[in-house]
Amino acid sequence: MKNRALKIILAILVLIILVFLAGPRMPKATYDSAMPSIDVPVSAVASYIDSLENLVPAIRPDNEAQVVYACDTAPEKTPFSLVYLHGFSASRMEGYPTHVNLAKELGMNAFLARLADHGLETEDPLLNMTPDQLWESTKQAIAVGKALGEKVVLMGTSTGCMLALKAAAEYPDDIAALILLSPNIRINNSTAFILTWPWGLQIGRQVVGGKYRVLEKNPVTDPYWYKSYRMEGTVYLQQLVNDLMNKELFGQVKQPVFTGYYYKDEEHQDQTVLVSAILWMTRELGTPPDLNVAKAFPDAGEHVIGSELTNPNWMKVYDACLDFLQTRVMPEKVTLEWENPELFRIGKEDPKATFFAFNSPEEALESKREVSPNFLSLNGKWFFKFSESPNQRPAFFYRDDYQMKDWDLIDVPANWEMNGYGYPVYVNAGYPFMPDPPKIPKTDNWVGSYRRTFTLPEQWNGQEVFIHFGAVSSAFYLWINGEQVGYSQDSKTPAEFNITQWLHPGENTVSAEVYRWSDGSYLEDQDFWRMSGITREVYLYSVNSLHIRDFFVVPGLANDYQDGSLALDVELRNLSDSARMSTLEVTLVDQDQVLWTTEHQVHPIDTLISLTDTIPGVKAWSAEQPNLYTLLLTISDEEGNPIHSLSRKIGFRCVEILNNKLMVNGKPVYLKGVNLHEHHPETGHVIDEATMKLDILTMKSHNINAVRTSHYPQPERWYELCDQYGLYVIDEANIESHGIGYHKDITLADKPEWAAAHLDRTINMVERDKNHPSIIIWSLGNEAGDGHNMLADYNWIKQRDPSRPVQYERAEKSTNTTERHTDIWCPMYASIGYMVNYANHPMSDRPLIQCEYAHAMGNSVGNLQDYWNAIEEYPLL
The missing domain is CATH 3.20.20.80 (Glycosidases)
Structure with a gap:
């Protein structure tokens, strides 16, 4: 009897086991190694990705895949590209701004992927996410990275790291390096393995109380993370861990690897994934020890360590990643514009003389720029964000959809330091940073982000429109309506850009990103207060497509300095597609009297008109008698209608060095x-x-x-x-x-x-x-x-x-x-004795004029008269 009862119990147990083993479980995943290809030019990759994303219904805002070019104005394939793979239930914002700043800093094109079934507006998030699909979207992301760069740096957070490790093992020739932030090697739950057993989904539902796993809401991250998703996704996540995270796969990874994770002590560490498993993975990697970098971030406080949304100390993560890439992956990295002495202008107009063009000679003679319909001042209040380093700047602030939360207003023109941002620094002969040309420190290199809107005047339709920055210290990038226009250095001369192609009727946006220091700062080591910002006027102006681009007038003196000599070069530019005949009229005016005028027929092929003439009996210009005349230049169309007119005050004078003496108008001057x-x-x-x-x-x-x-x-x-x-x-x-x-x-x-x-x-x-x-x-x-x-x-x-x-x-x-x-001969702070010796030396063959002497800071300039006694005694001085 007992034996029969025992048999029945055993049979029941076997039946239960068989029923359990025969229970429902998720299908096994297959990981196909065939790599897709992206057969489009680099410049078209962004639009290609946009077109694919547009086919997906209801992607949540700022969750879509995104291409970020190293240079927006002229995209080209970069030596390295960066591909970011986000974690389970998350989006690209999980790595923001660490990933984009790394790409910008190192001159890499970047692709911020959206993994399968993520970032969607749906009632059943992650219901259809499978390991196979995650792998396929990873391969697609790598293919995009290969289209953007010669080699791919894979960066991931949590689950994205699993996929990155698999890719590094599968495609060693394509993947140059890995950056793994909080990699999910094992879920930090001792019972998670049950999810992949038979009935695992059903057991999971019983544990969480339904079909959905619901997390605590967070208004900061809710737009970018699912806070409620189907349990099927969790089961597939554990299946991915089981399939991929093993010693054999880790050993196949040979590339440089950086691993970052949150760990302070046993009580304060990552609560989402097991830190002990992360450390086990790093020990099992096939990466050479000197290229295998693991770093704990004790003050991260969260599983997601690379996002400003979750980790206020994300900059430490960024700095460690940057150091890893610079020292282990790309020591000969592509330099930034502001660390490249041979690159100081992009998209910038060639320099030209100062003038403003009007629509008629009458307006040009009045020369009231501010009331001209061709002028629009951008001085005044701009939205402004001050960042203490380039890594902290708002990377996409120029985009139309960027929300300028907590931005200030600042006057333009103005120095930051005189308006409560940073502090002025006085330096004499040294630099305000440790010099290592052309490199610039990343810390304390403040960045000012500027934005404002303007309404394009209706009458500018069909005109060429330029923007003028009088001076910006020390370098800046410019965007119009979210499109990068150019870059400029030189803190004390203007930067002008033709922005016509980026404008549209109505309201437009101009954005400028200004850097406190650049490689140009090595040429700006003047003895004065060092300050930054947009420091001179900013304005827009419009001109006819056929216009005077520049002119050079040399009003000299002739006939024993009694008459005027006029040499004039006028550079014309036609930005239209049509060949146009025109007339150039040049007039010299003294008060209201026309002294001289000439006309020149301009053929379509003409770009430079040169004129010379003699003007009898002019009044010479000097510091004592600053006599000025008005030079009027006008272009008229084939019907004789003025289309472009400008005026400039000029003075006839002659500067020479004769008999080793500086002469103005034939007379020696002190x-x-x-x-x-x-x-x-x-x-x-x-x-x-x-x-x-x-x-x-x-x-x-x-x-x-x-x-x-x-x-x-x-x-x-x-x-x-x-x-x-x-x-x-x-x-x-x-x-x-x-x-x-x-x-x-x-x-x-x-x-x-x-x-x-x-x-x-x-x-x-x-x-x-x-x-x-x-x-x-x-x-x-x-x-x-x-x-x-x-x-x-x-x-x-x-x-x-x-x-x-x-x-x-x-x-x-x-x-x-x-x-x-x-x-x-222009020494500085030369003694009187030095000057006298020079004046008496038989080989001295140039005038000596000190460029600096008698510095009055802190003294009374007591011997100034002694200097001038010597200067007036010796002709060479």
Whole structure:
């Protein structure tokens, strides 16, 4: 009897076991290794991904897959691309902004994937997510990465790391490195393995009390994470762990791997995945030990460590990832624009003279720019976000859908430091950071993000539209309506961009990202307060498609300085597709009297019109008698209708060095001058016209007749006032690299990779200021060492403008080149004895004019009269 009962019990148990084993379970996954291909040009990858996403109904906002180009204006394949794989139930925001900042920092195109069945507006999230589908979407993401870069860096969070590990083992030739943040090697639940047993789904439903697993809501992350999803997804997640996370697969991974995770102590650690399993995985990897980096982040506090939404200390994660990529993966990384001395302008118009074009000669003679229909000021309040480093800047702030939460308003123009952002720094000969040209520190390199809107005037339809930034320190990127337009350096000359193609009728958005420091800062080591921001005016202007792009007028003196000589080059530009005949009329006006006029028929192929003539009996311009005339240039169409007109005040004068003496209009002159910085006690580097006039009138009242723009070009209005009131100007290029040193082996003035940057700043100055009579001398810069770069700058100026002398203080001490490249011997702080010895030396063959002396900071300039006694005694001084 007992045996029979035992048999029945055993039979029942066997039946139960058989019923259990025969119970429902999820189908096994298959992982096909065939890699799809993306056969589209790099520039079309973004639109290709958008088209695929548009086929998917109801994707949640900011959950869609996204391509981020290293350069929006001219996308091209980069040496490395970054592909981000998010975690279970999450989206690309799980890694924001760590992933995009890494890509931008290292010049990588990036693809932020949306894994299968994720990011959808649905009542049954993750119901249809299977391991097979996750794998297929991973392969698709890698294919996109291969289309964007030669090699792929795979970055993942949690479940995305599982897929990244599988991909690294499967495609060793395509995957260059892995960044694994909180990898899900084992779920932090000792009973999770039951989910893949027979009846696992049913058991799971009983445990959670229904078909859905419901998590605590969080308004910050709810738009990007599912907080309620079907239990089927959880079962498939455990199946993925079972299938992939094993010692054999880990051993197949040979690439460099960075693993980051949250761990402080046994009580404070990741509660979602097992940290012990993460560490086991790192030990089993086939990666060489020196390329296998694992790092705990004790203050992360959350499973998701790479997102600003969950980890206020995400920057530490970013810095560790960046260091890993820079030192283990791409030590010869692609440099950023602001760390590349050979790249200082993208999409930027060539420099030109200062002028404004009107619709008629009458408007041009009035020259009231502010009331012209062709002018739109963008000065005033801009939305502004201050970031303490590039890594903390809002990466996509220029997009139309970006929400500017908690942004401030700032005036333009203005220095940040004078408005409560950062702090001004005074440095004399050194840099405000540890110099290592062309590299720039990532910490304390503040970034200012600017945005504002404007309404495009209706009458500008069909016109060419340009944006003008008078000065931005020290570098900036520009976007119009979310499209990147260009990039610029040089903190003291304008940046102009033709933005016509990016505009649309009605309201438009302009965005600028301004960097405190750039490689250009190595050429801006002037002795003054270092401050940042958009520091001069910003405006839009429109012109006819056929217009004067630039002009260069040289009003000299002839016939024993009694008559005027006029040499004029006018550069025309036609941006339309049609060939157009036109007429160029040039008129010289004295008050209301026309002194001289000429017309020139312009053929469609003409781009440069050159005119010369003699104007009898002109009144010469000098600091003592600043006589000005108005030059009027007008283009008329085939019917004789004016379409483009401008005017400029000019002065006839002649600057020469004769018998080793500086001469103006045939007479020797003494430059009784001062060095001028652009500085105001309340507004910093933003100077208004009233202050400029006050400075000029104060100088004139003290018999000062000259100004050296130490050590960079001043605002355009300054030169117009010097023309008007009568001040001689030594215009100095924005070049000083004092903190590097002068030795020929280290000076930037003799480094070939810095040659173009030196010349660009020289050209910016000369082309902008070339038509001002007040400028009588060009200066190559200040305390920037010497070498072939300065010689090239000198030679360019002498070819472009032979009418003015060129000076440079360091040229007299050069050991790097023997060719002369200063027309004036211009030492600084030379003693009276030195000057007298120079004047008496038989080899002295140039005038000596000190560029700096009698520094009044902290003393009473007691021997100034002694200096002038010597200057007036010796003709060479």
